[in-house]
Amino acid sequence: MPELPEVETIARGLDKRVAGDRIESVWIGNKPxxxxxxxxxxxxxxxxxxxxxxxxVGKHIVFDLSAPKxxxxxxxxxxxxxxxxxxxxxxxxxxxxxxxxxVARLESGRELRFVDPRRFGRLEVRQSAFNGPGKxxxxxxxxxxxxxxxxxxSPIKAALLNQKLLHGVGNIYADESLFRAGIRPRRRANLVTxxxxxxxxxxxxxxxxxxxxxxxxxxxxxxxxxxxxxFFQLQHRVYGREGKPCLVCKTPxxxxxxxxxxxxxxxxxxx
DNA sequence: ATACCGACCTGTCAGC
DNA sequence: TGCTGACAGGTCGGTA
Numbered sequence: 001m002p003e004l005p006e007v008e009t010i011a012r013g014l015d016k017r018v019a020g021d022r023i024e025s026v027w028i029g030n031k032p033x034x035x036x037x038x039x040x041x042x043x044x045x046x047x048x049x050x051x052x053x054x055x056x057v058g059k060h061i062v063f064d065l066s067a068p069k070x071x072x073x074x075x076x077x078x079x080x081x082x083x084x085x086x087x088x089x090x091x092x093x094x095x096x097x098x099x100x101x102x103v104a105r106l107e108s109g110r111e112l113r114f115v116d117p118r119r120f121g122r123l124e125v126r127q128s129a130f131n132g133p134g135k136x137x138x139x140x141x142x143x144x145x146x147x148x149x150x151x152x153x154s155p156i157k158a159a160l161l162n163q164k165l166l167h168g169v170g171n172i173y174a175d176e177s178l179f180r181a182g183i184r185p186r187r188r189a190n191l192v193t194x195x196x197x198x199x200x201x202x203x204x205x206x207x208x209x210x211x212x213x214x215x216x217x218x219x220x221x222x223x224x225x226x227x228x229x230x231f232f233q234l235q236h237r238v239y240g241r242e243g244k245p246c247l248v249c250k251t252p253x254x255x256x257x258x259x260x261x262x263x264x265x266x267x268x269x270x271x
Numbered sequence: 272a273t274a275c276c277g278a279c280c281t282g283t284c285a286g287c
Numbered sequence: 288t289g290c291t292g293a294c295a296g297g298t299c300g301g302t303a
Binding site (some may be wrong): 034 | 274275276277279281283
């Protein structure tokens with residue numbers, strides 16, 4: 001579900017609301033997420049630690065924690081929302097949503113609730129710094145992006161989705177940035193010209209910045225930490241516009257499958 | 272080493 | 288109305 005702009009919006013909202021708060025106790029459901037750390041380890045790390053900061057790394061939400069008195073280190077709580085995950089701040093009395101898998105009760109009386117119907121999300125605690133699987137797309141330099149992609153023989157769209165190269169780009173923003181650059185999603189990455197890479201770099205950073213400014217894209221069920229929807233879906237140029245006219249040349253937008261993912265593009269404008 | 276494809280889950284919606 | 292199947296913003300592991 002959430003890609004870079006949505007996770008960025010959620011992380012900023014969480015930081016604003018829970019930074020400085022302390023986790024008093026943690027409840028984990030009996031059908032928990034596939035946890036990357038054991039439930040006991042998560043409870044042990046979170047309980048009695050203070051949330052210093054909440055930020056995004058790739059598509060992950062990172063809670064920087066200060067360890068309880070008497071212990072050392074700066075533990076982190078890493079949350080990946082998968083397709084349908086939500087991290088909500090709720091008042092303790094509020095009715096819990098279905099598929100709530102973790103509740104962290106805070107000193108302030110509120111609760112952090114992790115909700116994920118499809119259970120593709122992942123929860124993890126770690127003691128060493130988490131840097132994400134790849135490079136940060138919002139700040140990567142053009143030369144570095146070209147170096148990363150140039151030798152790949154996979155379709156350019158599959159390369160964009162590969163989190164070990166750039167982390168944070170998902171299906172919507174891959175399609176949107178390829179449209180802005182005028183590149184066919186199936187074009188092999190090693191055959192994309194330098195000039196097109198310059199356009200892709202520019203288009204990708206522009207679309208991510210615009211989407212963050214709009215609070216992300218709510219296609220079916222994405223909401224931020226306050227339960228609010230984003231509105232960047234209103235500015236999508238190809239994603240979800242199958243059959244509708246291309247905004248450049250009026251040709252109907254086509255939908256195909258690339259790398260196993262639904263892919264939207266203009267067959268005339270994108271070459 | 273790299274790339275592809277099915278599996279993992281549940282909810283929703285279109286079509287019959 | 289109710290059933291069935293396709294599909295969904297993501298990632299992983301096995302196979303080619």
